[in-house]
Amino acid sequence: MPKDRLLFVKEGRARYISHLDLMRTFQRAFLRADIPIKHTEGFHPHPFISIALPLSLGFSSRCELLEFGLLEGTTHEEVPARLNAALPEGVRVLTCYPGQRPTRELQWVLYELRVDRAGDAPELCRAWGELLGRESWKVEKPSKKVKTGAVTVDIPTLVKEFTFTDITETGCVLQIALSAQNPGLNPSVMVNALTEACPQFTPEFVQYERLEILDRDGKIFR
Amino acid sequence: MTKELEKILPLVQKPARYTGGEYRAVVKDKSQVDFRVAFCFPDTYEIGMSNLGMRILYGVMNGLPGVWCERVFAPWGDMEEQLRAHGIPLYGLESGDPMGDFDLIAFSLGYEMAYTNVLNMLDLAGIPVRRADRDGSHPLVIAGGTCCYNPEPLSDFIDVFSLGEGEDVTVEMLQVCRKAKAEGWSREELLRALAQVPGLYVPSLVDVTYGPDGTIQSMVPREGVKLPVLKRIVSDLNTSYYPTQTIVPSTEIVHDRVMLEVFRGCIRGCRFCQAGYAYRPVRAKDPQVLIQQGIAACKDSGYQEMTLSSLSTSDYRPLVELCDGLLDYCAPRDIGLSLPSLRADNFSMSLMQRLQSVRKSGLTFAPEAGTQRLRDVINKNVTEEDLKQSCRVAFSGGWSSVKLYFMLGLPTETDEDVLGIADLAKKVLAWGREYGPHQRGGVRVTVSTACFVPKPHTAFQWEAQVDMEEYMRRVTLLRENMRERNITYNWHDPDTSFLEAVFSRGDRRLGAALYEAWRQGAKFDAWSEYFDLQRWLDAFQTCGLDPHFYANRERGREEVFPWEVTSTGVSRAFLARERKRAYQAVITPDCRKQCSGCGANQFCPGGVCDA
Known part of the structure; x- marks a missing residue:
């Protein structure tokens, strides 16, 4: 086609x-x-x-x-x-x-998350960074595709790299490259898992933006 | 968009309804604007954006330099909850500015069941809902649309009503409002000036008294104000504004297509039909103008569907010329053309074949009553033979499903008339088997009944609505006598029809009940998710009002009606004559055959309608 x-x-x-x-x-x-x-x-x-x-x-x-x-x-x-x-x-x-190139070669999506969290953004970054940096961190994710209604996702295997920037009194910015497909990881699913794991750092609001799409080698995909 | 709004939008269903920013939405430079209008539709975005009148007036107002008209729709419950929880006032979709910052708030009223949404939207905007609680510091609140032919039930809440077609009177009204703003008039001065504009009704300048039996004794206009207020019309549709460039919503709406209005008015004179009387006289548009506008609207919107709209499209004389002209453009581009409102009596084979070449949809006929006698009573000049002809054409042309619409509770209706509906449905089924491509089965007939609601400005404005128990008895009678597998029977819920009957012919005392019901949580009464009759019955009781007085009482021949502060141009004497003929089951020929002297010719140059 x-x-x-x-x-x-x-x-x-x-x-x-x-x-x-x-x-x-x-x-x-x-x-x-x-x-x-x-x-x-x-x-x-x-x-x-x-x-x-x-x-x-x-x-x-x-x-x-x-x-x-x-x-x-x-x-x-x-x-x-x-x-x-x-x-x-x-x-x-x-x-x-x-x-x-076929779109199936599209491997990673670089996201920017603007996280609103007054007061303790540095602590939030530390807690989230620890979880995302693990070898393995399995969470249940709701899914309509399976009978049980949930699938297990090993989040760190779907993260290519991440950095926290702009850590201020009111929040921080997380740039993170997540798997695009087969399976992909939606950053809001990731934030929900992080929030569940550390409820003391529940963000007030998160704004999501896709910055770039990348191939397997981390090069810009077009 | 404010951050507060950004935070709540992810929490609500279909947030695209609340953002604006659609293709062709009008965004103006505030520094170039001296008058701002919040054009409100008291129902959801999907319904309001499907309204052609709204699109016309949006275009008319935004066509005026210095005026910026924005849209506001009723937020669904989830959005309302978020707006209230976060203290965000209801806002114009184009700018996002709160409604309270606007100069004028204009409501489009097409359905009585939307009245509570008017109150709710004002409240969500932080504006006092009752006009007695507002002053010159608040925006002026006006309303237009067909419901305004009986403005009285809303007169506690609306400052000014606009009667009839809005294309011209809206411009005149805005001129007065802008002058008032520039010169700093008081609210009282502004209202008095607006009362002088033909077609505008100002309820605060009329005093109503009641007799001991509860009926109206007098409606007295204050000094300098004249009653009744005659509706406005557009005399030449060929030159009046039509929105060829109009908003294309980014999310799906109910009527997501080009709407082409072929004419206004109706020649038929069905005695129950308010639109049939209120939109007189008939004014047609030139087919060449329509073809050109239809093509332009398709090109500008990218819509792949077009619908012709009017009260009775098959009465449009040059219909074949129009369809051919449109199809020359539409067919090669796969643009579907649909014609609702076709009558069963002159449904032509050639027309149907033309349409079929593009796309085929279900067929709907509205005989309204089951027997010829009752169809003559309501002046629905459709015979069984007409219906048979139409069905034969339809079934042999490959259609396999037919919908039939009826009313129950029409004046003079007997059980025989009710059972006539079952007979007719069974006949349609038999014709389907006889003429259809599939000899056995495959044909479906859907029968729908609604409870008759007597409307103001019609021949039946004096009639009592049958009570809900009686309507349900007739529904049961019909259902028990129409058990065929291929016939589906749907009946309209009588509770809303009852409330509709109360408000359509109510007076200004109902304002108290409306306010009370809204305070108790009534909104979106047209939606079964929200409608609760008990809440309304409680509200009537709290206010000492009897809803049956309005809905189920036959009114006296000489009784003063609340809606007589307005005039559609059709005389009461004519309506009384039509009522008498109804009881004699005598039909009145359509306006083309013979003028029946309704009075609407006063709008026509030389006193002659172009029916």
């Missing part, structure tokens, strides 16, 4: 557009921008659009990938400007290009 890609940003109010709604939004945006794209075959053909690694509701991202097929008559270079004029506030296309 089609292998053209968009790299786009999702931020601000657009963070609350769900994955399915975002797919529909892009379908309509292509029509509004009058950019013809490839359709699926079958009884009810519809525009083929696929967004790699669905983003959780409320997260922002600087590095979303959308796969589609550009039809003849439009160049990759003109797509971002035309599409951006047709997209809602907070969804912004950075580049459009022919995809080279």
